[in-house]
Amino acid sequence: MNEMAHERHDAKTLPAELGAPALVDGWLRRALSIGAAFSVIAAGLGFLDGRGFDADHLLRAWLLGLVLTFGFAVGGLALLMLQYCTGGKWGLLLRRPLEAMSRTLPLVFAYWVVVALSLRKLYLWAAVGDVKAALQSGWINEVQAHAIAFKRPMLNPAAFTWVSLLCFAIWSFYTWRLNALGLKRDADSAASTPFWIKKMENISGPGMVVYALTMTAAVIYWVMSLDPTWYSSVYGLLFLVGQGYQVLALAIIVAVSLSKDEPFKTLLRQTEQHDLGKLTFAFVMLNIYLAFAQFLIIWSGNLPEEIPWYLDRILGRWGVIVTLDFIFYWLIPFTLLLSRDLKRNKKRLVRVCQWMIFAKAFDLFWLIEPNFKDAARNLHFSWGIMEYAAVPAAMMAFWVAYFCVQLKTRPLVQTNDPHVAEILEPEHVSA
């Protein structure tokens, strides 16, 4: 007991003002202007081909932007559930930013609506009505004809729409439930803390299983089905880990940037920053593990049903992109995050995290573009392909703006939690 009394002398006090600091307004303004600038560029790029407006690449890039922002919104929800289950001070630190990410789901839904309305432009299975006629005209090959006909019960516009709507409904339910209870918990007395810890855990545990299933369904429809002939059983898991990768990177950027002012100035300790860096490193590792496992299995099998997907992405100068992808997405974050000093250095850790988000988008480019006939095994420059830089940048900027709006709506730390007292203590107490 005497021990406790001693330590309390060193403990910091929780700032009186827990709302988002004014610097978030600055982020919001900057995000909006970046979003506007890239929107103009994206629209301009569409006309540069000289053959009227090129909506093809705009839509493909839009899909990339959708998958990226979807990763932050729904991945944020997943990490929110994860930290309720695992506990830990890093979770308390990220709780409100993660809640804000999950509340951006309406914007992601709006992005999705554009894709749902353009199925015929994006998805071969939606564009091809009469398989036989398409085969005879040479539009599709035999393998594609077979796959499209065989998978018709699953790959059709109605199924795409209904499955996606169901997924959005489920994610909305969990977002609403966890966000509403998060506020209710704060309003409740400290005596109720054990009840709330259990309650959040009981919602989040099954929630993570549901998330894994719905997220898998969504990415199979949205991304994997771009090539109707190909399948991979690790696909959902690959995106799941990828979402952990991008959400942790963004969460670190947010937490460190917020620490320029109260309340995160007091709350963000080096210990938790280091922990987050280590967790991110684990996701970097798991990411390449799954990506390489998928490649190794398909390369070893060398089956005509599977290997063309990789050949589409390696031959015809795509080899340059996949090599860069390996360096950007794994090698650079991996080697840098190995360093303990870097993980404890705010500025450098943020730089690496920013890089990781760029690398995630770069990886999605490699996943998405070679699905299309004009690009498979044939990487070539067109003004349209530059949309992959402009459109996701604009969509991401508007997403960040919306995230900032959400971040400002509630205090930045949940106070009804025993971790609050711990995080205010000097680092050596619980080292």
Added chain:
Amino acid sequence: MPPREGIYGLLAEFDTPGELVRAARQARLDGWRRLDCYTPYPVEEAAEAIGFHRNKVPLVTLVGGLMGLVAMFLLETWISVWAFPLNIGGRPTYSWPAFIVPAFEWTILFAGLSAAFGMLALNGLPALYHPLFNAPNFRDGATTDKFFLCLEALDPKFDLAEAKKYLESFQPVSVVEVEY
């Protein structure tokens, strides 16, 4: 070498890591250099407080890991290309994707072993004798719930009476002399 005799140092006992870190920091500031902290679990701030910033274990681990990676990759290449070339599904004998997994495993293995043995080599363990174990409170508390700061007699500033007074100014539970 004649057996060492006399005072090894003065040992102050604290109840909390906070007090230890405060005392260690102040002692370092006041010019003490031959001093050490002893805690039942790693307290990184205590290590930093006495100016112990880094060690070579990460470097040893990295070099070990890279050696494992290179060794296994070369071994596989040698076996598959020169020593025992086999036609496996018509693939080239130098099929590097298949070499990655064992090479990765050896990276982990070598890095892990290098970390463990590098740590032992660099920290002087296993030591069969250490004078601090002559202090009964150290024997009982160092691995359970006590935090110790030791000012060693080798420090040029060390004077038994002065150092004792100095340590007592931190209000430790006790200050004891430790013999070699």
